[in-house]
Amino acid sequence: MEEFERFEPEGPGAAAALAAWMRRLGLGDWATVTYVVTLEGRLRVSERFCEHVACAQGRDVLAAGELSLVVDKGRAEVESVTNQSTGYCPEPRCFGAVAAALEAAGLEAPEGFEHAFVFRRCEACGGISIVKEGVFECAECGASLPQAWNFG
Ligand SMILES: [Zn+2]
Structure with a gap:
């Protein structure tokens, strides 16, 4: 590394x-x-x-x-x-x-994230997907993504 x-x-x-x-x-x-x-x-x-x-x-x-x-x-x-x-x-x-x-750290924070990403692991194919426009669907295989965060 x-x-x-x-x-x-x-x-x-x-x-x-x-x-x-x-x-x-x-x-x-x-x-x-x-x-x-x-x-x-x-x-x-x-x-x-x-x-x-x-x-x-x-x-x-x-x-x-x-x-x-x-x-x-x-x-x-x-x-x-x-x-x-x-x-x-x-x-x-x-x-x-x-x-x-x-x-x-003495730095002024902005109001929020410029881009707030929602990630989910696809339980069908194992890939990491970004939820786009509130659609919980894997970009790789099309399976439904869980609503709850699943990287724990
Ligand atoms: Zn998938």
């Missing part, structure tokens, strides 16, 4: 430290990165192509997805956030944990 750096911004200088981390990795002033919220409620980021499970070092998480960051005057700001993670398939209601973790 390729090794990616993990970074946990925290404290009063977090926004500046996050901007410096982006610069050091050569991500520029606008970047989408992988994030997880650890069980301790802390925000942790890695480069976009890092698997969420690697970012979380294989542990359970409160939330996971992608975070779009922009740097303004040497400080990183959150432009948007999603729960897009096929590693954890978190439910949209994990936004509360994301907002709390961003706030704890």
